[in-house]
Amino acid sequence: MGYDAPFTVTLALPDGRLLSSPVVPVGFDRQPRARFVWVWDTTGLSGSQSFTVTLLAPPDVRDTELANNVLTLEVPLQNRTALPPPEPGVRWDLQSAPGIRLHYVTGSAAERDAATLLALAQGAYADVAARLGVTTTEALDIYALDRVVGQGGYATSDWVAISYTDRAYAPAEMTLLLRHELTHRLDSAWECDALPALFREGLAVWVAGGHYWPESLPRKASGLLQTGRYIPLEQLLADFYRQQHEIGYLEAGALVAYIVEERGWEGVQQLCGAFTAARGDESARLTAGLTAVDLPAMPQLEQEWLRWLRSLHVSAEELRILEGEWLLMDTMRLYQQLHDPSANYLTGILFDPAAAVERGITADLVRRPRDPEAISLELLLQMTQEALRTGDPEEAAATLEALRVALHDGTSAAPEAVVRMRALVEAVMARGYEPYRTICFEDGADVGQRAPGCVVYALDRSNWPTKRLLWAARGADFDSWTVVGPQLEN
Ligand SMILES: [Zn+2]
Incomplete structure (x- = not known):
């Protein structure tokens, strides 16, 4: 924005409280925003409620540049009883199996299918732990969200959130999603957690066996080269998350597949260890990691990998499916932007489900468009x-x-x-x-x-x-x- 201090937004709540938040880049798209998350409890209120939002300029901006900086919003509160099932009356609950705690809201598909989900999660945990040679006794917290958020899942080092809803318009397969997020959680055992996102995401996609569903990563990446949409690795290394989502993850997974092909699965562990032990900037450490397993540094590695990909045969049919998948995902995100903006991973909030459980908040993890237009x-x-x-x-x-x-x-x-x-x-x-x-x-x-x-x-x-x-x-x-x-x- 070019100013020394950030703009500030103040929010005057109907109960008279005045809140303020700086306008700073938030969300994966890093757009300047002011966010007020879970600041107003409407329990017991009814009718129309009024808010005043004011944009305040930092001292170095002249007031004349800030005309029309006050906005008044009227928000009609609906009656709780008008909510479709499983609301109103949902609350968080949990079921456990060795190694897994599954949190869900009552009356949801996840509660109905809890036994299946627990078994699935245990299987995924066992798969990933075996791959990384980890024996862990720490239970994993999985939060099943009763709506699609992002591409179907997100995680921190403390928990994994998965979308589990019957009308699953995001394509992610539950097992792959769990394996992916669990790889992020356990890859520190191999010291892979310090690696650039390109490698960490690639590792998760490779261990999962695909991005959203089982697939051959090298064949798909080979197909990608014929579409003209290839993203140079330099760009993915510098700014992984702002590239076309599916293409970035596909290249990442196929790159790890190449390293495994050339140096074996142990090679990945050696690379991670050498990267983490090395000093210097990221690029120097990456060179150290690659050298430790006798692979060339970038960009020579990229050239050799591309040569390998080009040697694979991809049919015209596979290519059409590949392009269809990207268009599907872009269309899905467009749908989210227009009908369910808080679900879009770039602009949405990605609510912290553990904090929601602590505060007894369910709405943001259940409520979504349920009108005939959105459903169709x-x-x-x-x-x-x-x-x-x-x-x-x-x-x-x-x-x-x-x-x-x-x-x-x-x-x-x-x-x-x-x-x-x-x-x-x-x-x-x-x-x-x-x-x-x-x-x-x-x-x-x-x-x-x-x-x-x-x-x-x-x-x-x-x-x-x-x-x-x-x-x-x-x-x-x-x-x-x-x-x-x-x-x-x-
Ligand atoms: Zn990931």
Whole structure:
């Protein structure tokens, strides 16, 4: 911003308290912001509430540069009883198994599936601990969030937060996500925790077996080289987190795969140890680490790695899926920005779940858009994900194109696929169910039905979170649906 002191925002709360916060770069995108997190408790309040927000300039800015610096906001408080399930009345609870404490909110999908989740987490913990030769007795705290946040998970050295919700529009597979975050937690055993983000993230992706789902990192990175979207390693070393997210992680994982290929898994441990023991700036320490395992320094290592990647064969089909995945993730983040900004990892808050448990706060880790428009967009994101994973890039591309038009132009002029999905969601919700997955058929006979339509996996709002299976028959118009069922639980 070019000023000596930061700007300040003050917030006058309806109860008369005056809070202030400096405007400083916060969030992964490092944009200047003032944040007031969990400062106002609305318990017992109702009706419209009024806030005053004031932007104050530092002393070296003339007042005339700061016209219109006061904003008054009216916030209508909704009645708690209007909240959809599992709210109101949720609270944090936990279940334990050896090595794992699973925290969740009551009435959530995570509570319903706690036994499965605990077993999964124990398996992931055992995998990663074995890889790194760690025996640990310290229990891991996992917080299951009842909404998608970021790409599905985030962690500190004290805990791991994972999104666990039935309408999982972010593609991350639970096991991979847990292995990834656990690698960050345990890599200090090999002294890898001091390495640049490029290597630490690469290590986590490699140990997990893929970024969001199991995949061949070298083959994908080889495909990347044909797309013109390659990011030079120098750029990733300098500023890893602000590059295109999936490409940065893919290159990181493929680089670690190369080191393992050339010097074995023990080579990674030696590299980490030598880096950590070395003195000097990051680049000198990296050279020391690479030299210790007889690998060339950058940029020669990059050249040799690229030569290795180029020797791998990638089919045109694989390439289309790869580009579809990036577009899907960018579209997912665009959806978050427009409909659920606090979920976007670049601009959002990434709430501390341990602090939330301590303070009895649940809303930020449960509440999310639940209107037909948001639900239909999430279902389309999820359908795209399934199309890509089952190897149908054409279907995925068509759905993504429709989604992007709807997100850019609003749903009033939305493509048919979006209007149709929204009408389907409205028909299902009118019967008291909230869809979390749909599979549509051009010919209903494929699934023993007379008309074209969709199998709808839904949750019962009157008996949350019980799963139900419905059939929605498509009428002649693209927005008319007849919902039957639930036929069975699933
Ligand atoms: Zn990571």
